[in-house]
Amino acid sequence: MSDRIATLTFERDIAAPPDAVWAAWTAPAARAIWASPAPSVTVEFLEADTRVGGREISLCKVEGQPDIRCEISWLVLEAQKLSVNAEVISCEGKTQSVSLVTATVTGDDARSRLSVTVQLSSLAADMEAGYREGFNAGLDNLAGVAERTMILQRTIRAPRSAVWGAWVNPETLPQWWGPDGFSCRTSRIDLKSGGEWLFDMIGPDGTVFPNHHRYHDIRPESRLGYTLYAGENGPKHADAWASFEEDDGATRVTLGMVFATVSEFEEAKGFGAIELGHQTLGKLDRFVTAE
Template sequence: MSGRFATLDFEREVEAPVETLWQAWTAPAARAVWAAPTPAVTVEFVEADTAPGGREISLCKVPGRPDIRCEVGWLELRPAARSVNYELVSSEGVTKSAALVTATFAGTDSGSRVAFTIQLSSPAEDMEADYRQGFGAGLDNLAGVAARTMVLRRLIRAPRPVVWGAWVNPETLPLWWGPDGFSCRTKRIDLRTGGEWVFDMIAADGTVYPNHHLYREIRPEDRIAYTLLRGENGPRHADAWASFEEADGATTVTLGMVFATAAEYQDAKGFGAEALGLQTLAKLARFIGAD
């Protein structure tokens, strides 16, 4: 593609561990939260495969304007260190820009830092300015999302199909879900893309916590993306995902949550949500006999 060429550099300091920032940058469920540069833009993800050689396709929608199609191809992914991807932006079948995006990640005393170098080619004269504005706004959103994201991880010594099966079976999920001392009382459960789980979590002292999970994506043996509501059709509490990675016959489970607000994130940390979430993953391991 002939036209204009530019090299753009961006950098952000983020109040989150570098591993959390990496998850916010790469996990499709998290990317869906921060991808829209402004509230006037709606981003619809058509396809998302965050792996070397994988592809992501999204549509940016603004009322009264043609959709903008963005294709991302992941070329290199070195967890919490570096990513390289290409990005093709088009509208109505016409390519607006092509870019190579290199991101480097590092931990800092106060959190983490990410630096981006973008090699941009575009036939449009104003695309460089648009890219600076749009990508810069997206990175501001990324930093805000990472700062209210909680990431938990556990290695479960069982094959991935076994771990996956315990999670997506409507008969077994309620048996282990929740921290130690909690039980689940299900009202409705439909574990599929577009499905839901309406249930109460009941503490050892009898306190009832109504929950509603809306499943946005269930990709077999790979990942689950869902929204947590405070009770049936209640207010949004968090956008969450679980991913399952094969690890020499065992399974690394990553559970991530982007809380709806920074205040809710701080409240969750205050009552020990990280420890409680790890208890939930430990209950899963015990349930399948892999403790």
């Protein structure tokens, strides 16, 4: 059995700050984007709860082959620094491997290094080659996702239930959404998994910006995931999520967006999307705390 025990190491230097790399590594919406190691592989997430004690369950599917089940248990999460998780791989009810995965993130405002160590025990067969191939492909994908990810955060001095309620109430969301001076004109809104929000954002000068959000992952008072389109059924703009964490009586809100391409991400930064996004979270803060 000793010849089936291996320690594998992987490193990537990524042109993105640590918060973007950490989000790509841990946020369920981002993990779903890069998880597939090849176009022929489909990854279906059955469960995703990224917190200490939480777990992630996914099925790796290749046409004509039995599904591979991956179950992750999160053991340590130190934001933007360190994660440790246990991973069990099985196929047709038989455990193939067990591993301990440790990831560290270091860097500055422009670049990061992601270091991953996998302590692998192969059970049904020697899994080392498959792990090397899978992790190398996945981390290459992750680097591409991180380099087009925008992360915005704000701590709001209000209970999580109040902040969540302002976001998922169809009456209140249009009241605060958007940067300073912008308003929303809603055509239809259904804030649930499988629902959508079709609306126009109207700028201070009257310019109309068509928007279409499609919601696919809503976990009460925890997170919501959605896809942004430029108008009804228009071009995809970004995959996005918002998460809500208790923080000593307050609520830490994280808004993440993975743009369709790096060029679109750079273009968004160029016209001030980061500043405008912070204005939006500021409006949410004022809306909730004024109540």
